[in-house]
Amino acid sequence: MRPDPTRRGLLLAGSAALLARPARAAPDALVVMAAASLKPALDEIAATWPDPVALAYGGSGAIARQIAAGAPADVVLLAATDWMDWLVSQGAVEGAARSVAGNRLVMAGTPGGGPVCLSAAAVLARLGTGRLAMGDPMSVPAGRYGQQALETLGIWAALSEHLLMTDNVRAALAYVARGDVPLGLVYASDARGTGVEVAAEIPAPTHAPIVYPAALVRGARPGAADLLAHIAGSQAIFAAHGFAA
Structure with missing residues (x-):
């Protein structure tokens, strides 16, 4: 099933347009928008990065739509390849996406x-x-x-x-x-x-394989590529939180 950015569920609890954003993020912090299920692992990974990181979590569809609409972000991590493919088709990300984790x-x-x-x-x-x-x-x-x-x-x-x-x-x-x-x-x-x-x-x-693709957002600031590499290389932290390689 391909994502359809124009449709909404009839029994949706809450608003998909709202993401959980960090309070008082440093102005120079790199911004990572990520699928909500990544929060426990990504919070820990961000804490091991030496520079400020601002994390925003939400549903992958909501994140993809906001990125495509020009939301200020440097790195995006989603919970499905089809939403990432859609972002690629919109020209919203740079280069190829890479898988950073799996799940059950x-x-x-x-x-x-x-x-x-x-x-x-x-x-x-x-x-x-x-x-x-x-x-x-x-x-x-x-x-x-x-x-x-x-x-x-x-x-x-x-x-x-x-x-x-x-x-x-x-x-x-x-x-x-x-x-x-x-x-x-x-x-x-x-x-x-x-x-x-x-x-x-x-x-x-x-069901289809569960993978988490990650990519640089178009116009990502210096340091974002290194941060993405750091996230992808933190497999021990992902595993400790129950994710698969």
């Missing part, structure tokens, strides 16, 4: 809920009157991977009326962690140490 998809549940079988009956039984939180497939790669997986498993149609769409995958995780919903489709890296448990691992063959 899981169904996260509230603590003590136990495992859930990936069948429509089992998932609906766990949901009860609640909903399954997931990123909006129209703009959030985790949501798109999730829809692909649920369709492959043959349970998308049964669950489609029981979904809570969010504007990024970390928002879906937050709904589960607060106990607002019984289950959520999130990345394996998101489910580590966040007050949720893995109720089911989504088989990798049920």
Whole structure:
């Protein structure tokens, strides 16, 4: 499914146009706009860089649209190659994108809920009157991977009326962690140490490979290429946060 910048999800929780931006960033700080799921790892990586870095997180679709519209940024990291391909087609990035990490998809549940079988009956039984939180497939790669997986498993149609769409995958995780919903489709890296448990691992063959492409934004300032190389070379930090190589 190719990204469509003009469409919006009908059950979107929050505004995809809003990104989590750092407060009081240094004027000379290089600006990195990144997929929300990268936050724990990227925060740590930025702390190992000797110069100021301003980090802004959000859904990949929202980030891509803002970059294409001229948002001031130096480095962009997304959670899907199709949104990066779209940025390339818009002439918004310089050179070729590079993959910096991978991930897996899981169904996260509230603590003590136990495992859930990936069948429509089992998932609906766990949901009860609640909903399954997931990123909006129209703009959030985790949501798109999730829809692909649920369709492959043959349970998308049964669950489609029981979904809570969010504007990024970390928002879906937050709904589960607060106990607002019984289950959520999130990345394996998101489910580590966040007050949720893995109720089911989504088989990798049920969806497209999950990779994180990164690139320099058109007009990036001096030092941005070195910062991107530093991020790509921080594989030990990515691995410590549950990302795959």
